[in-house]
Amino acid sequence: MDVKYDIEELVKTTGKPKNITSLVIFSIIFFIESLVYLKFIRNNPEKNSFLYNALFILILFVTFIIVFLIKNIIITKRINRNFVIPMNNIMNENMELKDPNNTLNELLKLKNIKPGEEAWNIWKLNVSSALIDNNKNEDALKLLNSIRSNNQELMGFVKKEKSRIKN
Numbered sequence: 001m002d003v004k005y006d007i008e009e010l011v012k013t014t015g016k017p018k019n020i021t022s023l024v025i026f027s028i029i030f031f032i033e034s035l036v037y038l039k040f041i042r043n044n045p046e047k048n049s050f051l052y053n054a055l056f057i058l059i060l061f062v063t064f065i066i067v068f069l070i071k072n073i074i075i076t077k078r079i080n081r082n083f084v085i086p087m088n089n090i091m092n093e094n095m096e097l098k099d100p101n102n103t104l105n106e107l108l109k110l111k112n113i114k115p116g117e118e119a120w121n122i123w124k125l126n127v128s129s130a131l132i133d134n135n136k137n138e139d140a141l142k143l144l145n146s147i148r149s150n151n152q153e154l155m156g157f158v159k160k161e162k163s164r165i166k167n
Contacts, residue, residue, distance in 0.1 A: 025067055033060055083115040083123075091126055100133030121147045121154060128161050137165045 037056045094103035131140035
């Protein structure tokens with residue numbers, strides 16, 4: 001059974017998630033902290049000074065950093081749980097079974113998850129490997145050429161897969 005996929009779509013798709021939640025969270029926090037600060041100034045007009053304004057800005061800044069760090073930890077755990085671990089399981093299981101068609105099919109099921117660029121590049125590398133194993137070298141080469149990364153180790157694997165095509 002041949003696996004259906006659109007190589008042009010896979011090449012164009014990036015792993016960047018649509019991330020509007022940060023903006024919403026930061027806006028809500030800013031609004032709430034501003035209201036609290038304005039109520040404080042209104043009730044204590046004598047404390048409307050540079051020191052209190054600077055303290056408010058510092059508290060706001062620290063809050064943003066904490067929210068940003070917590071959000072990144074949550075996102076990283078979600079990416080690992082929903083994308084990286086299943087992808088690794090697919091690769092490990094199908095390396096033992098030596099079924100590149102099944103590998104490709106299982107990897108393509110993960111294509112709608114947006115894990116971030118680096119994990120997406122690894123996914124593209126794994127899909128390319130499965131395509132090469134299925135003798136779809138042209139599609140694999142297109143996908144390999146779409147991988148852009150500063151990670152030298154990843155780019156080494158890309159070169160290794162490209163050399164498999166030439167042989």
